[in-house]
Amino acid sequence: MDQRRGELRLRWRDVAALSGMSYEGIRAIRNGGGDMRLLTQRGIEDALRWEYGSIKMVLDGGDPEPRAEAGSGLPPMTEAERRDVLAYLEFRRAAASRGA
Numbered sequence: 001m002d003q004r005r006g007e008l009r010l011r012w013r014d015v016a017a018l019s020g021m022s023y024e025g026i027r028a029i030r031n032g033g034g035d036m037r038l039l040t041q042r043g044i045e046d047a048l049r050w051e052y053g054s055i056k057m058v059l060d061g062g063d064p065e066p067r068a069e070a071g072s073g074l075p076p077m078t079e080a081e082r083r084d085v086l087a088y089l090e091f092r093r094a095a096a097s098r099g100a
Contacts, residue, residue, distance in 0.1 A: 017089040019043035
């Protein structure tokens, strides 16, 4: 996970926000604990742009499979745009946790 996070130039807080998890939850998983339900796995796989089932492959001793990115025809996001999207996702997660 750490290697892929670095390849994508994401912080762990970014991975947490993109996966729909709390930072504490992603930290628990990184440290060998935490809940690894299917939805949790899918969220992490989405955040790291891995094919579904990659986490199971890693847990079984294999390697994850990077997701083949379909071209959208749009230019890649700038670093500022990526930060804005992640800030928005964190805002939405915080609002949802407050019941807003």
